[in-house]
Amino acid sequence: MTEFLNDWGITVLVFLPLVGALLMMFIPAKDEESHKLIALLTTVATALVGIALFSEFDFDRTADLQFDVNTSWISVVNANYHVAIDGMSLPLIALTLLVVPLVIIYSWNHIPDPGNAKMFLMLILVLHTGMLGSFVAQDIVLFFVFFEVVLLPMYFMIGVWGGPDRLYASIKFFLYTLFGSALMLVAFLALYWNTGSQTFDMQELASLVAERDIPLGTQVLIFGGMFLGFGIKVPMFPFHTWLPDAHTQAPTQGSVILAAVLLKLGTYGFVRIAIPILPEAAVEWAPWIGLLAVIGIIYGALGCLAQTDMKRLIAFSSVAHMGYVMLGIATLTPFGINAAIFGMVAHGLITGMLFFIAGSVKDRYHTLEIKRLGGLLVQAPKMGWILGFCTMASLGLPGLAGFWGEFPAILAAYNPADGVSTSLFRVYMVIAAIGTVFAAGYLLWLLQRTAFGTPSDEFADDPEITDMNMTEWIAWTPFLVLIVLFGFVPGIIFDITDGAVVESLKTLAR
C-alpha cells in the first residue's frame, strides 16, 4: 500500500476526477441522478485517496517533498512530470479535496438554470483535476499546464450557468487570466534559458539561480512576468476588476470554487515559484507588492461599502482579504508566509461559506439586492445565524479561522525580511490594521441590513422562503466546524506549513 501510494498516489489523486468525467461522457444527459452519483462518488473517492496520502505523510519532515514522482515528460525541453506534496501544498490540497465534494452535494438540488447536470458536473470534475494538479506540480511547465486547465471549465460555468451579464463576465475572466499567464510563460522560458536550459524543476531552478550570476535587472523582469500571471489570478489591485464580475455572475458552485480554491492558485504561485526561485528579485518587488496589497485592502473595503448587491459585496471583500494574504507574502518572512497560507485556507472556508449563503438566499428571494432583503433571522433563523457566524469569522474575530490569517500577516509586516524597508512596511501595517476596522464595518452593516429587521413587504408571506434544507446542512457543516476548529487550534496548519516555508525561504537567507 505504502509503495503504491509512493509511486502512484498523487497521479491517481489528480486524474481520478478526470476518469469520472470520462465515465459520465458515456451516460445520457437525461439520467441526472446517475451523473450526480458518479460525480459525488468520484470526488469522495478522490478525497479518500487524499486521506490515504495524508495518513502516510510524514509530518515530521514537512519540508521535504513526499510521494515524489519524477519521470521524463517532454524530453526536448527537459520538462518532467514531477509531482510531490510537502507542507506548503498539503493544506491547499486538503482544502480542495474538501470543497469540491461539498459543492457537488450542494448541487444535488441546486443545479442552476438552464440545467444540464451532466455538463455542469463534468466541468467541476475537470476543474478538480486542474486545481489538484497545480498544487502538486513541482515542474513549472507542468504547473503552467494545470494552471491553464482550470480556465476552460470556469469560463463555461460562468458563461452557461451564470447571471444576466454572464457573457461579459466570462470573457473578461478568461482574457484577464490568459493575459497574465501568457506573459508568465514568457517569464518561465526566460528563466529556463537564463539558468542554462537544463531544467524546469522548481527546486533545481532555485538552486541554479542561486549559483549563477544572473543580473539583478533580468531577475526583476522575470519576476515581473510571473507577478502578472499570479497577481491577476489572486487578484491584486489594480488587476482585480475581473473578480467582482466573475463572482457576481457565476453560479453559486462556481463562486464557491473560485473563492475557495482558484484564487489561491495565484498566491500559491508566489510562495511556491516566484519567491523561492527569484529571492533577490522578490526583495526588490516586495515594497511594491506590499503597496498594492494594502491598496487592495482599503480599496476592497471601500468597494464593499459601496455595493448594493450581496454577492458583489462578498466578492469585493475577497479583494481585501487577499490583500492581507499578499501583505503576509510581501514580508518575505517565514512568519508572514505561514500567515498567508493560513489566510488562504481560512479565506477559502469563510468566503466559500458566504457565497454558499448568498446562493441559498438568492434561491429563496430571487434577488441579492441588499435594499430589498432583510429579516433573514425572522424568516430563516438558522441560515441567518450562520450568516452572522460567517461575517464574524470573515472580519477576523479571534477564536475563528479568519483571525489567524489576518492578524499574523499584519504582525509580520512589523518586521519584514532583511533588505526590505522596515519603516515602509510599518506604514503598511498601520494601513492594514485600519483595514480591519473597515472590514468589521462593511460586514456588520451587511449582516444588519440582510439578517436583522423585519422582512420587506414583498417577501413577508412568500412561501418559498424556508429555512435550511438537508443538502445545505450536509454541505455547510464541515465548513462551520473547520472554521471553529482552526480558530481554536491554529497550530494544526501552522505546524504543517512552517517547515516547508522555512525551507522555501532558505534561498533568501543566503
Add this chain to the structure above:
Amino acid sequence: MLSLLAQIDQVPFIRPEIDWHAVAPELILLGLGALVTTLDLIFLERIRRFMPTLTGLTFLVPLIPILTLWNDSESLPRSMFDGAYVVDRYSLALKILFLLSGYLVVLLATDYMAEGDYYDSEFYQLISASILGMVVMSSARDLISIFVALELISIPAYLMAAWRKRDLKSNEAGLKYMLMGVFASAIMLYGMSILYGVSGSTNLAVIAQSDILRSGTRSIVTLAVVFTIIGFGFKVSAVPFHTWAPDTYEGAPTPLTAFLAVASKAAGFVALMNVVLVALPPQATVVEPLMWVLSAVTMTVGNLIAIRQTNIVRMLAYSGVAQAGYMLAPLAVYGQTFNETNPANAIVNYLLVYAAMNFGAFAVVLLVARKTRSGEISSFGGLMNYAPGLGAAMTLFLFSLAGIPPVGGWWAKFQIFNVLTQNPSFFGISLAVIAAINSVFAAYYYLNIAKQMWFMPEPNEDHTPIGFPAPLATALAITVVATIVFGILPGITGDLSDFTTLAGR
C-alpha cells in the same frame, strides 16, 4: 551563343546518381496519381465513387518508404544532384505531414464534392498533383527545384479555388488567388535571379558559402533577399501580402480552403525555411529585422481583423494569417539561435499541431454547414444542445488554436516562445511579449465561437440533428486524437530536435 553551344558539346553528360530509395515516395505518388487518372479516363462514371478512396490510398502508400527511410537513420541525410535534393528527418517529417494533410483533405472533400455536382474526379487528381509538389518541396535545396515545386503546388490550387464555377464568389476566389500568386512568383523569381547572379549558383548551400553573401551587407544582395522573402510572404499570407487570403478562402470550396489554409501555407513555410535557414544565414542582419516586422505586423493585424469577422471561414482565414505571424517569429532570431534550439524545429512542430487543429475546425465547419447551409458564426448557436459531441470537438480545436493547455496549441506556442527567449536580447523578448499579448486578442474571437455554441440558443429553434458521413467523422476522429495527443504528450513531436540537418550544416 555559338561558343556556348560548342562548350556544351565538350562536356560529357554524366547521369547523376539516383538514390531510388530516397525518391521512392515521390515516384510512388507520381505513379499512383497517374494510374488513378488513367483509371478515371478508362472507366469514367463507373469508378467515380471510388475516386476518394483511391486518392486517399495514393497518399497513404508513399508513407511506407518514408517510414523505412526514417528507420534507416544511419544513412540520413541522403543527398542527390549535388545537394539540390536532400532527404533528412526534417524533410521526412514534412512529407508525412503533407501526405496526411492530403488524406484529410480527401476525407473532407468526399461528401462535399459528391453532393455538389462538381467534377469530382478531376478535383482529386489536382489535389494529388499539388501534394506531390509539397512532398518535393520538403527536400528541395535548390532555387530551381523550390520554384518548380512551388508552382506545382500553386497551379492546381488556382484551378481548384474556382471549382464552383457557377458561383461568382468562387470565380473571384480563383482569379484573385491566381493573379496574386503569379505576381508573387514573379517577384520571387526576380529576387532569386539576382541571388543566382551574385552568387553564381542556384544551390542553397553554395549560395550560403559565396563570397558576396559573406562579405556583409550590400544593396544588391539586400534587394535579392527582400524580393525573395516578399514572394514567400504572399504564399504564407503574411501581412501586408495577405489581402488575397480572406476572399479566396471564403469563395473557394471549403475543403479546398482547409487545404490552402494548412497544407499550402505549410509548403510556403517550408520553402521559406529552406531558403532562409540554408542559404541566408550570412545575411541574418538583413533577414532578421525584416522577419521581426513581418511577424509582429502579421500576427497583430491578422488578429485584430479576425475579431471583426462574422463569417466563420473568413475568421479562420484571418486567424490563419495571425498564426502565420507566430510561425514567422522564430525566423526573426534565427541567426543567433541556430545552435541550441533550432527555429526550424519550432516551426515544423507548429505546422504539425496547426494542421491537426485547423483541419479539425474545418471538418466541424463542414459538418455544421451541411445542416445550416450557412457560414455565419451565429449559425453555431446552441450546438452544444443538439450536438454535444461535435460541440465538444470544436471547443477542443478552438482552445487549441487559442493555445490553452492541455490541447495541442499550447505546445506550438511554447516552442515559439522557447526560441524567442533563448538569447535574452531585446529583439527576441519583445517579439515574445507581442506574441503573448496577441494570444489574448486571438482568444477573444476563438471564444466568440465557443460562446455561440455553449451560451446561445439555436437560430430558428432548429433542433434537427447533424448527420455524420463516414469520411468526415473519420477526419474528425483523427484530428481530435492528434490535437489531444500533441497537447498531453508533446514529446512525440518534440523529438524532432536533431532534425534539421539541412544541407550545408
